[in-house]
Amino acid sequence: MEIRCIVKMGGAAITCKNELERINEENLDAVSSQLRQAMIPCSASVKTVGMDWSKRPGISEDVSSTLDDFCGDHTLNLLSNKFVVVHGAGSFGHFQASKSGVHKGGLDRPLVKAGFVATRISVTTLNLKIVRALAREGIPSIGMSPFACGWSTSKRNIASADLSMVAKAIESGFVPVLHGDAVFDEVQGCTILSGDVIIRHLAVLLKPEYVVFLTDVLGVYDCPPTVPDSVLLREIAVDEGGNWSVVKPTLRNMNKQVEITVAAHDTTGGMAAKISEAAMIAKHGIDVYIVKAATNHSLRALSGDLRGNIPDDWLGTIVRLTR
Amino acid sequence: MEIRCIVKMGGAAITCKNELERINEENLDAVSSQLRQAMIPCSASVKTVGMDWSKRPGISEDVSSTLDDFCGDHTLNLLSNKFVVVHGAGSFGHFQASKSGVHKGGLDRPLVKAGFVATRISVTTLNLKIVRALAREGIPSIGMSPFACGWSTSKRNIASADLSMVAKAIESGFVPVLHGDAVFDEVQGCTILSGDVIIRHLAVLLKPEYVVFLTDVLGVYDCPPTVPDSVLLREIAVDEGGNWSVVKPTLRNMNKQVEITVAAHDTTGGMAAKISEAAMIAKHGIDVYIVKAATNHSLRALSGDLRGNIPDDWLGTIVRLTR
Structure with a gap:
């Protein structure tokens, strides 16, 4: 399947x-x-x-008109x-x-x-x-x-x-x-x-083929996105053991610090847990996209537009197996 | 269990x-x-x-006060x-x-x-x-x-x-x-x-030990309960093969007609289906009580008061294996 x-x-x-x-x-x-x-x-x-043919509080919809649309059986x-x-x-x-x-x-x-x-x-x-x-x-x-x-x-x-x-x-x-x-x-x-x-x-x-995480920020950042100069991590490479490193952008002064920073600021386990979870999926060869919900970027991720090359104007975090 | x-x-x-x-x-x-x-x-x-600690539309309840009741851990x-x-x-x-x-x-x-x-x-x-x-x-x-x-x-x-x-x-x-x-x-x-x-x-x-059907009428009648002179069937005996007959009240003119009458008036399958379903359960030795919801009769049925003799002032239908 x-x-x-x-x-x-x-x-x-x-x-x-x-x-x-x-x-x-x-x-x-x-x-x-x-x-x-x-x-x-x-x-x-x-x-x-x-x-959904059920009543909604405060909304009066005529359910039977919805059903009329089904007459031809081809509208769906x-x-x-x-x-x-x-x-x-x-x-x-x-x-x-x-x-x-x-x-x-x-x-x-x-x-x-x-x-x-x-x-x-x-x-x-x-x-x-x-x-x-x-x-x-x-x-x-x-x-x-x-x-x-x-x-x-x-x-x-x-x-x-x-x-x-x-x-x-x-x-x-x-x-x-x-x-x-x-x-x-x-x-x-x-x-x-x-x-x-x-x-x-x-x-x-x-x-x-791929997994999409819809969140309330653009993706995973090197430090909390509310901090000025926080950097959106665009691409994270994962090896078959599940270890990960930031590939894009090239982080000059940060090196391995990123992982620690991410883990340290995130007491709820949100983003650090998210990268680890994403890496556990990506190591099986499944692309993971972490993207802001209800944006053009999420629509492209959901539609599978990122399966090949990642467009430059796409904003979000891709976690992907390095082959 | x-x-x-x-x-x-x-x-x-x-x-x-x-x-x-x-x-x-x-x-x-x-x-x-x-x-x-x-x-x-x-x-x-x-x-x-x-x-239930969730919000209810139109009802403002302070959930935290509910939780205070749990402090002693013995109130439940x-x-x-x-x-x-x-x-x-x-x-x-x-x-x-x-x-x-x-x-x-x-x-x-x-x-x-x-x-x-x-x-x-x-x-x-x-x-x-x-x-x-x-x-x-x-x-x-x-x-x-x-x-x-x-x-x-x-x-x-x-x-x-x-x-x-x-x-x-x-x-x-x-x-x-x-x-x-x-x-x-x-x-x-x-x-x-x-x-x-x-x-x-x-x-x-x-x-x-027993099964209770809560309905909107007192129990099973010989004809629709809206008909004048309809009779509430108080006790139905079931044999191990699932065949059933009315034991109480003693129906003078009806004999086997009851089954047919019940089946005939009930186009939705409601009551006839209910007796058949009840008989399928009762033949395994499990008492079935069919009773009007939210009455004193339903409380007694649910509480197990009918497991021995049936009180004369209890109204409802009992479907029970004849041993």
């Missing part, structure tokens, strides 16, 4: 990170539209036939490129998980058990919103919670992750939408399985 | 059947409260500590009786499924594929609302979609239904909440797996 692309919708890109459970609607709509263009390239010129463009979507939690789930310590385990403690329930409610709420946004664009999206799929961890590493339903959904022409989730852990009882760990696991097993 | 009870929340009992995607909030709250009393019998006297009453909840679709999902013909299969047709996506969005929306209502009552509920769990059918009968995640969730002290869902079918591509079929499958494999 030829998978074109696995996309990570970063929590920071699609939610308002500082406000509890608030979607960044504008970004989510733009990302959904770009995904439609990447999955169904010929859809740009025709009317989108939505697949079939998916030409197979995609899998994984999203993070952003302002959904983090609050519930951190207040209760779900990631540290201990399901016999009432607070942890309650936090497990509360976290799953929050992340599945976000999942449903994303599935609906994609469906409104005509993307046949199917929400699949790692917990319900039976995924579990051992000491926070994936212990069991049955991909058969994901594969079956892809084969049948759907786009599985997975997410960071609270799951059972064989050793500590429970933990949080992050979207990044899911991505790596899916990428190694499904071997897509 | 000793499962106390599997509960079917009928779509008609928890949604407003004639209005698209409208929850019957009053009933759902009452049912959730009764389920708490049945699962956590000592909880009646103490304050409920909710497990642990589940003493193991339950599984399955719900129907009611006014969620039916519209999307019937408009597109998902139950008839044919995933290669764009309308069916879109309907599959739209149906899953609608039923998972309902599932999330029910999981949240239960969590607000302090029930550690976990939404588990049959589709994501990998359940599938062959010619509309269950072909594959891995119960390991359901069992694991129960063992860990959670209450799995399943639902009627759109699933893959080996022969026709896809279909609708109904809540009633799920209940039967779960009952046979998990062998609960």
Whole structure:
């Protein structure tokens, strides 16, 4: 089965990170539209036939008029490129998980058990919103919670992750939408399985042509992007052992310092973890693009325009195996 | 593993059947409260500590005050009786499924594929609302979609239904909440797996002490309950072959006519299908109670008060194996 692309919708890109459970609607709509263009390239010129026929609070839409569009049965463009979507939690789930310590385990403690329930409610709420946004664009999206799929961890590493339903959904022409989730852990009882760990696991097993991380900044920088003179790392080379180094731009005074700087400033594990995760994927020969969501750069990355040479005017970070 | 009870929340009992995607909030709250009393019998006297820490549109609740209640770690009453909840679709999902013909299969047709996506969005929306209502009552509920769990059918009968995640969730002290869902079918591509079929499958494999069907009428009648002089069937006896007959009340003029009458008036398959489904469960020695949701009768049924003799003042239908 030829998978074109696995996309990570970063929590920071699609939610308002500082406000509890608030979607960044504008970004989510733009990302959904770009995904439609990447999955169904010929859809740009025709009317989108939505697949979300449910009520939306505050929005009155006549569902039956949507259905009229299906009469000819030819208005829907079939998916030409197979995609899998994984999203993070952003302002959904983090609050519930951190207040209760779900990631540290201990399901016999009432607070942890309650936090497990509360976290799953929050992340599945976000999942449903994303599935609906994609469906409104005509993307046949199917929400699949790692917990319900039976995924579990051992000491926070994936212990069991049955991909058969994901594969079956892809084969049948759907786009599985997975997410960071609270799951059972064989050793500590429970933990949080992050979207990044899911991505790596899916990428190694499904071997897509490329993986795209959609974030809220242009890519990976040598120091926090808010710092003046911070430099966007354009290309990172990875060897088969997973070691990585910055190839472009040529960093004069920095050398190996970059890795340390990146790791040091990033207490949340965001960007340093992202490069390491990306390198773990890239070492299998799968290109990884880290790019700002809802920009022309993300559209080009999603559409596969970067598979050959990287255009000079493309902004983002490419993590790629040196052959 | 000793499962106390599997509960079917009928779509008609928890949604407003004639209005698209409208929850019957009053009933759902009452049912959730009764389920708490049945699962956590000592909880009646103490304050409920909710497990839904997510925002609710139009309702401002301070989540952090909920969390303060957890400080002592002893305020939460642990589940003493193991339950599984399955719900129907009611006014969620039916519209999307019937408009597109998902139950008839044919995933290669764009309308069916879109309907599959739209149906899953609608039923998972309902599932999330029910999981949240239960969590607000302090029930550690976990939404588990049959589709994501990998359940599938062959010619509309269950072909594959891995119960390991359901069992694991129960063992860990959670209450799995399943639902009627759109699933893959080996022969026709896809279909609708109904809540009633799920209940039967779960009952046979998990062998609960009893099964409760919560509906919007008192139980099963000899003819539609809106007809004057319709008689509530109080007790139905089932033999090991699954054949059933009305034991109480003693029906003078009706004899075998009852079965035919029930089947004939019920074009939606509701009540006739319900007796047949109940008989398929009861023949395994599991009592089935069909009762009106959110009444004192449903509370007694859920609490297991009917396991011995049936009180004369209890109203509902019992379907039970004749030994």
